[in-house]
Amino acid sequence: MVRTALFLSFLLSSLVAQAAPLRIGVSETLLSLPLYVAEAEGFFQKRGVNVEFVNCVGGNRCMKNMLDGQTDLATATELPVVFNSFSRNDFAILTSFVSVSNDLKVVARAEAKINEPGKLRNKTLGYVKGSASQYVLDLVLVYNGIDPDTVKLKAITPETALTALATKEVDALCIWEPFASRIELELGTDVQLVPIPKLYTETFNLIAMQSVIRNKPQELERVVQALRDSTRFIQTHPEQAKALAAKRLKIPVLVVDKIFDDYRFRLSLNRSLPRTMEGQARWALREGHVNVNLPQPNYTGFFYPAFLKTVDPGAVSLQ
Structure with missing residues (x-):
């Protein structure tokens, strides 16, 4: 058998x-x-x-x-x-x-002093086109009463996200894990997570x-x-x-x-x-x-x- x-x-x-x-x-x-x-x-x-x-x-x-x-x-x-x-x-x-509901993070340059979502107004913000990054960033802006037309949106890729922050191409960006954690590890105190509400369960x-x-x-x-x-x-x-x-x-x-x-x-x-x-x-x-x-x-x-x-x-x- x-x-x-x-x-x-x-x-x-x-x-x-x-x-x-x-x-x-x-x-x-x-x-x-x-x-x-x-x-x-x-x-x-x-x-x-x-x-x-x-x-x-x-x-x-x-x-x-x-x-x-x-x-x-x-x-x-x-x-x-x-x-x-x-x-x-x-x-x-x-x-x-x-x-x-917490895979997407908003990571900002510490110098930009974006310690809460309301301070994203009038900033240059990075997003990955055609992905949940784009959707979540828009949700965060609208939820906090920020007209998306009042910010400068810049399309990035996951691979260029870290460089975009390090070279000050963007003030903040919306990106998923593990890229958010990799950025935190690499840039340390030069960046900070922006606390955002859990508006979307992906x-x-x-x-x-x-x-x-x-x-x-x-x-x-x-x-x-x-x-x-x-x-x-x-x-x-x-x-x-x-x-x-x-x-x-x-x-x-x-x-x-x-x-x-x-x-x-x-x-x-x-x-x-x-x-x-x-x-x-x-x-x-x-x-x-x-x-x-x-x-x-x-x-x-x-x-x-x-x-x-x-x-x-x-x-x-x-x-």
């Missing part, structure tokens, strides 16, 4: 190794920890699916890579989904695997092309199973997960430990997500970030919950 089980395990591993891998665009962020854990702990292999990570900086780039045919799946917040939904509908969210999602959903349903279900395994592992082995995150993101474990409890790692597709996306779509139209003549999409068609319903029925509550 044991010999048979070992043979079947070997056979499955061989078949997985021979299959063309599913290419997943993985954003280099703590939000991607369930994928890192699934790879490191062998959960993909255990579930019988061959995957290949294609690293990218920011969910907006991961999404673009997928839409350009470079990957089969992408990891991103819901905002890149919203931006792209105005021009195409050949992709869908399979599951969210983490939610957080989700990080696994997104697939509709063609992949049609052609590789078994593989996608197994990926979702592996993510369920990894989110449970994170919940039961947080210290091991923190150590892995620190290693993958090249930041000290102390930094990961400081922000780790902000993140809720679990699979879900709940009714608040399409509502959030509808609000983001209205914002994008109102602010002219997309063609104002385009109709607002119906986001019910941008979800494919079948795999999650099979893997974890209680995690789906879209209705």
Whole structure:
């Protein structure tokens, strides 16, 4: 009996190794920890699916890579989904695997003396176009009664964020982790975090092309199973997960430990997500970030919950 089980395990591993891998665009962020854990702990292999990570900086780039045919799946917040939904509908969210309301930070130069959000007025502010950075910065300004037209907005990239502050190109910027913590580590007392209210709970999602959903349903279900395994592992082995995150993101474990409890790692597709996306779509139209003549999409068609319903029925509550 044991010999048979070992043979079947070997056979499955061989078949997985021979299959063309599913290419997943993985954003280099703590939000991607369930994928890192699934790879490191062998959960993909255990579930019988061959995957290949294609690293990218920011969910907006991961999404673009997928839409350009470079990957089969992408990891991103819901905002890149919203931006792209105005021009195409050949992709869908399979599951969210983490939610957080404090991943985006506003980091300011100490010399600018921006110790509270109201002092962002009349400043030069950096943001990453097409990402949650852009959305959160706008929310912070409006919530604090600051007309976005009264500030100077400057598009940056995650890679140039630190330099933009160090060379005084911007007075402050909105950026996600781990870039915010890296900036703090590198620039020390030359920068400070601006305390901002928790106005937005972002989700990080696994997104697939509709063609992949049609052609590789078994593989996608197994990926979702592996993510369920990894989110449970994170919940039961947080210290091991923190150590892995620190290693993958090249930041000290102390930094990961400081922000780790902000993140809720679990699979879900709940009714608040399409509502959030509808609000983001209205914002994008109102602010002219997309063609104002385009109709607002119906986001019910941008979800494919079948795999999650099979893997974890209680995690789906879209209705």
